[in-house]
Amino acid sequence: MNPRLTDIDPAEALRYLGCTDAPPEALRRDLDRCRARLLDCARPRLVWRSFPRLPDGRLEGTDWTPAGADIAAHLRGCPHVVVLAATLGAETETLIRRAQRRDMAQALLLDACAAAAMEHVCDNFCADLAAASAPARLTARYSPGYGDFPLSEQRHIFALLDVTRRIGVSLTEGGLMLPQKSVTALIGLGAPEGARTATSCDTCPARAHCMFRKEGRSCGTP
Amino acid sequence: MELPELTLLDGAMGTMLLAAGLPAGAAPELWCLSAPETVTAVHRAYAEAGSRVLYTNTFGANRVKLAGSGHSVAEVVTAAVRCARAAAGPDTLVALDIGPIGQLLEPLGTLPFEDAIDIFRETVEAGEQAGADLVVFETLSDLAEARAGVLAAKEHSRLPVWVTMTFEATGRSFLGVTPASMALSLCGLGVEALGFNCSLGPAELLPLVEELRAWSGDTPLILKPNAGLPDPRSGAYAMTPADFAAAMAPAAALGVRCFGGCCGTRPDFIAALGETLRPLPRKPVQRRYGVCCATNAVDSSAVRVVGERINPTGKKRLQQALREGDLDYVVRLALEQQDAGAEILDVNVGLPGTDEPKLLAAVVRALQENVDLPLQLDSSDPAALEAGLRAYQGKAIVNSVNGTAESLRDILPLCKRYGAAVVGLCLDERGLPETWEQRVEIARRIRDAAMDAGIPQEDLLIDCLTLTVSAQQEQARETLRALRFVTEELGLASTLGVSNVAFGMPRRETLTAAFLTEALHAGLRFPIVNPGTALVMDAIAAHRVLSGQDAGGEAYLRRFAARTPAPAPEQKHPTEMTVQEAILRGLKAETAALTAAALETMQPLELIETLLIPALDAVGAQYEAGTLYLPQLIKAAAAAGEGFALVRAKIAAQGDSDAPSRGKILLATVKGDVHDIGKNIVRAVLENYGYTVLDLGRDVPPERIVDCAVRQSVPLVGLSALMTTTVPAMAETIAALRQSGHDCRILVGGAVLTEDYARQIGADAYAKDAKGAADYAREVFGT
Structure with a gap:
C-alpha cells in the first residue's frame, strides 16, 4: 500500500480556515495556487504493520498495551490492529516555514492545504486497507492525544515501526512529531458490529475546543 | 589505518537481537549490560562469517535516548565495546556505532547545533576510552547532524571517522541532502570513509554510489544497504543472501571498499558477500568539484x-x-x-x-x-x-x-x-x-x-x-x-x-x-x-x-x-482607489503608491490616524462580520504594513528621533511546543499594524521569556500553545512572569485554550485569533 496523494479537497482546506461558505473569488484563486504548489511539493510517506491483538489488549510480539480506556473501547473485539505512521515529509515543512517569511497569508493557505492533504493520504490508506482486508471491517483511525490515549504513547509507535528510520519523522521530548504534518494512528481490523468505523463529533479530539462547535456549527463531519 | 581493497563489515544487529528474543520496541543497547553474552554471540557470528569490522551495539547510546534508562552513556558504551571486542580476532576492528540523536536539529527541529556536537562528544569520548578502533556515524539524514558528529569526533578523539547516510530512491535524504552535498561537506571535514546504509536495497543504491564517487574522489566508500524492501504487513525482508551478494558485487567497480548489510541482513549475508565479491577494475568517473x-x-x-x-x-x-x-x-x-x-x-x-x-x-x-x-x-x-x-x-x-x-x-x-x-x-x-x-x-x-x-x-x-x-x-x-x-x-x-x-x-x-x-x-x-x-x-x-x-x-x-510584457492587471489604476480600498483588498504595491502620494500633502502621524488605522478598523469589522477570512485579513495587514513602513521612513528622514511604534510586544510559543504558525501570524499582523514585536520563537523556556520582558521593559507578553500537553508550560511561564514582579499584561492564544481556561492559568486575556490579539494590543497601549 503506497501513499497516495492525488488531490486536495478545497472545501476541507477552507474548513481549516474557518470558512464553510462559498469563499470570495480572490481567496479561491489564492487557494487553488497553493493547492497546486503543495501537491507538487509534498512527498507523502507511510509505514505500517499489522499486529494480532491479545485478549488483554497487548499487541502480540511486543510488550505494548495501548494505554487508556478510550483506545481499549475503540479496539474492543478487533482481532488485529494496524499501526500506522504517515507524513507529508520535510519538503512540506520547509515550504510552509519559508512561505512564512515571504507571505504569511500564503503560508496559512499552504498550511491548510497540507492539513487537508495529510487527511487525504490517511483516508486513501484506510480505503486501500479496507479493500485488501474485505470483508473484515475497519474501525476509524485513533491517534495518541485523542480521548485518554496519551501523547506519551507515541514513543511505542515510533519504536515498533522504526518510524524515524523508515519515513524520517522525529519525536520531540513532549511527544510532538516533526515534520508537523505527520500522523500516527491505530486502526482496528475485523471490527465487530457497532464499532466506531467513522469519525464523529462524539469521538473527535477537538470536541472540547472546536471553533465550529463554539459557534453551534459543525465542520461537516457527519 | 589502511583498508584492504575489499573489507567486509557486519550486518544487522537489531534483526539478530529480535531473533534472539528481544521484544519489538525495546532498547537494544541495554542488552549490552543485561545480556552481554547474547550480544557477543551476534558479533561472533558475524566475525565467523568474515566480518573484519564489527559495529558495536550502540546505535542509540546517547544521553537523549538513554535518559530515564537508569544507565549512563559511558556504562552502555563500555559494555558494548567489551561485547564486540570479545568476538573480534586480532585483525578485526571494533567500530563505535552512532545513530541519530533522535531529536531534530534546528531549523526544522529545536536542538541547537552546538548541543548536538556535545551529545556526540560524550558518546565518542566513552568509545575511545573503552578502546574502540574507529567511529562510524550511520543512518543520518541531516547534513547538520552528520557535521556535528564529525566535528565532535575530530575535536574530541583521535579515532578515524566514517559516516554513512540514508537516502531515498529520489536521490535525496529525508531532509533533502544530495550525495554531492554530502561528499563535498564531509570529505571537506576529513572523514576517512563515507557512504550509504539502510535506505533501500543494493540495486537501488548503486546509482547514488556513482554520484557520490564523482564528488568524493579517492575517499573509500561504504555500502551497507537493507536486504531489499520490507513487507509492510510483517516488517520482514525478503532478499536471499545470494541475491543480496550478487546485487552488491558491481559496487566494487564504483569505488566501494567496505561492504556490509543493514536491516534484514544476517551472518549468512556477510558470508555470501565474502564468497561473491571480487575486486573489479574501477569504472572511469568524471571527477567533480x-x-x-x-x-x-x-x-x-x-x-x-x-x-x-x-x-x-x-x-x-x-x-x-x-x-x-x-x-x-x-x-x-x-x-x-x-x-x-x-x-x-x-x-x-x-x-x-x-x-x-x-x-x-x-x-x-x-x-x-x-x-x-x-x-x-x-x-x-x-x-x-x-x-x-x-x-x-x-x-x-x-x-x-x-x-x-x-x-x-x-x-x-x-x-x-x-x-x-x-x-x-x-x-x-x-x-x-x-x-x-x-x-x-x-x-x-x-x-x-x-x-x-x-x-x-x-x-x-x-x-x-x-x-x-x-x-x-x-x-x-x-x-x-x-x-x-x-x-x-x-x-x-x-x-x-x-x-x-x-x-x-x-x-x-x-x-x-x-x-x-x-x-x-x-x-x-x-x-x-x-x-x-x-x-x-x-x-x-x-x-x-x-x-x-x-x-x-x-x-x-x-x-x-519571460520578458514579453505581462497582460495589464485587472485592478483599477491606483489613482482611482483609496488607501482604504487598497488595504481592504490586500494590494501592497497600490497601498505603497497611494501612501507615498498622500505623504506629499499630509503629516505622517496624521496619515496614520486618518487613513491607515481606519482602514485596519474596516478590515477588522468585515472579519468580525464573517465577510472576510483570515488569509485576507493577513494580506490586508501586510498591505497596511507597506504604508506604515513608508510613514516610518518619512519620519526618519525628517530627522525626528525614533520612528513611531504603537508599542512593544513580546511573543513566544511556550516550552515543549513546536507549532508556531499561529504565533507567527499574530506577529505578522501586529507588526503590520505598527507594533514592535520581539519574537523569541518556539519551544522557549519560561526564564528566557521573563528575562527578555524585564530587560526590554515589555508591557505586553503574548504566549501561544497548541497542545493540551503544553498548556502547563504556559501556566508555568505566566507564574514566572508574575513572580518576577515585572509589570506587564499577558495575552494567550492557541487551539485548546478558551476564555475560562486562560483566566484559570492566570492570563489577563485570551485572543481567539490575530484580530483578537490586535484588539487587545490596542486596549493595552491605547493606540
Missing part, C-alpha cells in the same frame, strides 16, 4: 553568479538591520538575489560596533534556513570566519585570504579544518600590485601556501582585483591580463568583484557589463555582481550561450521569453 549547502551543490566547472548585495558598505538600511539584529531584512536581500539568478551569496556583515563572529553565525543560520544557495563568507576577521564556518551546514567559500604572511597563517588552517574553498586576493605586504605580473606572482604564492595547508587547488579561487577606471584607468587591462594568465597558465579558478570597475562613473551598469564580458572571456568563473542589474545578468546569459554552457541556448530563450 564545487561548493554546496545541504540541499544544493554548485559545480565549479562553469560560470557561477555570486550575489554581492549582503554587504553593509554604503548601505544604510542594511547597516541598521544588522545593528538591530533584523535578520528578516537580510533574508529578504537573499531571496531577491536568489530570485534574480544568484547561485552563490556573498555574506559580509562587518560593521564597526557589532560582534561580528556572533552576527555572522546568526546570519548564516537565518540564510541557510531560507535559501538553497551556497554561501561565501566575506570577512577579514578569523574569529568571525570560524564562527560562520562552524554554523554553515555545507561547503562554503571563504572570502578571503591574501598574500600577506599573517593572512596565510590565520585563514588557510580555518579553511582546511572546515573544508571550505577560499578566495585568494592578489595583494600582499606591498599593497595593491600595479602590474599583472605582480598579481600572478602573488597568486602563485597563495596557491603554494594553500597546497601546503592541505587545500586542493580546485578549492582556490584567485581574485585578480578590480580597481575603478575613474581613478586608475590602466589597471583594468592589468586585471584582465592577470586573469587570463591565472586561468590558462596556472589552471586556477577565479573570482572578481566586477562592480568596482565603474565606481564614480555615470551609467555604471553599462561599464560593469562590458568589463564583465571581457573578464568572462578571459576566464572569470565566479563573478561577484548585483544579480538585480538586468544588463549584468544579460551579459552572463549571453556568455553562457557563446561558451556552450547553455546548451541549445535554452536558458537564454527562457530568460527573454
Whole structure:
C-alpha cells in the first residue's frame, strides 16, 4: 500500500480556515495556487504493520498495551490492529516555514492545504486497507492525544515501526512529531458490529475546543 | 589505518537481537549490560562469517535516548565495546556505532547545533576510552547532524571517522541532502570513509554510489544497504543472501571498499558477500568539484553568479538591520538575489560596533534556513570566519585570504579544518600590485601556501582585483591580463568583484557589463555582481550561450521569453482607489503608491490616524462580520504594513528621533511546543499594524521569556500553545512572569485554550485569533 496523494479537497482546506461558505473569488484563486504548489511539493510517506491483538489488549510480539480506556473501547473485539505512521515529509515543512517569511497569508493557505492533504493520504490508506482486508471491517483511525490515549504513547509507535528510520519523522521530548504534518494512528481490523468505523463529533479530539462547535456549527463531519 | 581493497563489515544487529528474543520496541543497547553474552554471540557470528569490522551495539547510546534508562552513556558504551571486542580476532576492528540523536536539529527541529556536537562528544569520548578502533556515524539524514558528529569526533578523539547516510530512491535524504552535498561537506571535514546504509536495497543504491564517487574522489566508500524492501504487513525482508551478494558485487567497480548489510541482513549475508565479491577494475568517473549547502551543490566547472548585495558598505538600511539584529531584512536581500539568478551569496556583515563572529553565525543560520544557495563568507576577521564556518551546514567559500604572511597563517588552517574553498586576493605586504605580473606572482604564492595547508587547488579561487577606471584607468587591462594568465597558465579558478570597475562613473551598469564580458572571456568563473542589474545578468546569459554552457541556448530563450510584457492587471489604476480600498483588498504595491502620494500633502502621524488605522478598523469589522477570512485579513495587514513602513521612513528622514511604534510586544510559543504558525501570524499582523514585536520563537523556556520582558521593559507578553500537553508550560511561564514582579499584561492564544481556561492559568486575556490579539494590543497601549 503506497501513499497516495492525488488531490486536495478545497472545501476541507477552507474548513481549516474557518470558512464553510462559498469563499470570495480572490481567496479561491489564492487557494487553488497553493493547492497546486503543495501537491507538487509534498512527498507523502507511510509505514505500517499489522499486529494480532491479545485478549488483554497487548499487541502480540511486543510488550505494548495501548494505554487508556478510550483506545481499549475503540479496539474492543478487533482481532488485529494496524499501526500506522504517515507524513507529508520535510519538503512540506520547509515550504510552509519559508512561505512564512515571504507571505504569511500564503503560508496559512499552504498550511491548510497540507492539513487537508495529510487527511487525504490517511483516508486513501484506510480505503486501500479496507479493500485488501474485505470483508473484515475497519474501525476509524485513533491517534495518541485523542480521548485518554496519551501523547506519551507515541514513543511505542515510533519504536515498533522504526518510524524515524523508515519515513524520517522525529519525536520531540513532549511527544510532538516533526515534520508537523505527520500522523500516527491505530486502526482496528475485523471490527465487530457497532464499532466506531467513522469519525464523529462524539469521538473527535477537538470536541472540547472546536471553533465550529463554539459557534453551534459543525465542520461537516457527519 | 589502511583498508584492504575489499573489507567486509557486519550486518544487522537489531534483526539478530529480535531473533534472539528481544521484544519489538525495546532498547537494544541495554542488552549490552543485561545480556552481554547474547550480544557477543551476534558479533561472533558475524566475525565467523568474515566480518573484519564489527559495529558495536550502540546505535542509540546517547544521553537523549538513554535518559530515564537508569544507565549512563559511558556504562552502555563500555559494555558494548567489551561485547564486540570479545568476538573480534586480532585483525578485526571494533567500530563505535552512532545513530541519530533522535531529536531534530534546528531549523526544522529545536536542538541547537552546538548541543548536538556535545551529545556526540560524550558518546565518542566513552568509545575511545573503552578502546574502540574507529567511529562510524550511520543512518543520518541531516547534513547538520552528520557535521556535528564529525566535528565532535575530530575535536574530541583521535579515532578515524566514517559516516554513512540514508537516502531515498529520489536521490535525496529525508531532509533533502544530495550525495554531492554530502561528499563535498564531509570529505571537506576529513572523514576517512563515507557512504550509504539502510535506505533501500543494493540495486537501488548503486546509482547514488556513482554520484557520490564523482564528488568524493579517492575517499573509500561504504555500502551497507537493507536486504531489499520490507513487507509492510510483517516488517520482514525478503532478499536471499545470494541475491543480496550478487546485487552488491558491481559496487566494487564504483569505488566501494567496505561492504556490509543493514536491516534484514544476517551472518549468512556477510558470508555470501565474502564468497561473491571480487575486486573489479574501477569504472572511469568524471571527477567533480564545487561548493554546496545541504540541499544544493554548485559545480565549479562553469560560470557561477555570486550575489554581492549582503554587504553593509554604503548601505544604510542594511547597516541598521544588522545593528538591530533584523535578520528578516537580510533574508529578504537573499531571496531577491536568489530570485534574480544568484547561485552563490556573498555574506559580509562587518560593521564597526557589532560582534561580528556572533552576527555572522546568526546570519548564516537565518540564510541557510531560507535559501538553497551556497554561501561565501566575506570577512577579514578569523574569529568571525570560524564562527560562520562552524554554523554553515555545507561547503562554503571563504572570502578571503591574501598574500600577506599573517593572512596565510590565520585563514588557510580555518579553511582546511572546515573544508571550505577560499578566495585568494592578489595583494600582499606591498599593497595593491600595479602590474599583472605582480598579481600572478602573488597568486602563485597563495596557491603554494594553500597546497601546503592541505587545500586542493580546485578549492582556490584567485581574485585578480578590480580597481575603478575613474581613478586608475590602466589597471583594468592589468586585471584582465592577470586573469587570463591565472586561468590558462596556472589552471586556477577565479573570482572578481566586477562592480568596482565603474565606481564614480555615470551609467555604471553599462561599464560593469562590458568589463564583465571581457573578464568572462578571459576566464572569470565566479563573478561577484548585483544579480538585480538586468544588463549584468544579460551579459552572463549571453556568455553562457557563446561558451556552450547553455546548451541549445535554452536558458537564454527562457530568460527573454519571460520578458514579453505581462497582460495589464485587472485592478483599477491606483489613482482611482483609496488607501482604504487598497488595504481592504490586500494590494501592497497600490497601498505603497497611494501612501507615498498622500505623504506629499499630509503629516505622517496624521496619515496614520486618518487613513491607515481606519482602514485596519474596516478590515477588522468585515472579519468580525464573517465577510472576510483570515488569509485576507493577513494580506490586508501586510498591505497596511507597506504604508506604515513608508510613514516610518518619512519620519526618519525628517530627522525626528525614533520612528513611531504603537508599542512593544513580546511573543513566544511556550516550552515543549513546536507549532508556531499561529504565533507567527499574530506577529505578522501586529507588526503590520505598527507594533514592535520581539519574537523569541518556539519551544522557549519560561526564564528566557521573563528575562527578555524585564530587560526590554515589555508591557505586553503574548504566549501561544497548541497542545493540551503544553498548556502547563504556559501556566508555568505566566507564574514566572508574575513572580518576577515585572509589570506587564499577558495575552494567550492557541487551539485548546478558551476564555475560562486562560483566566484559570492566570492570563489577563485570551485572543481567539490575530484580530483578537490586535484588539487587545490596542486596549493595552491605547493606540
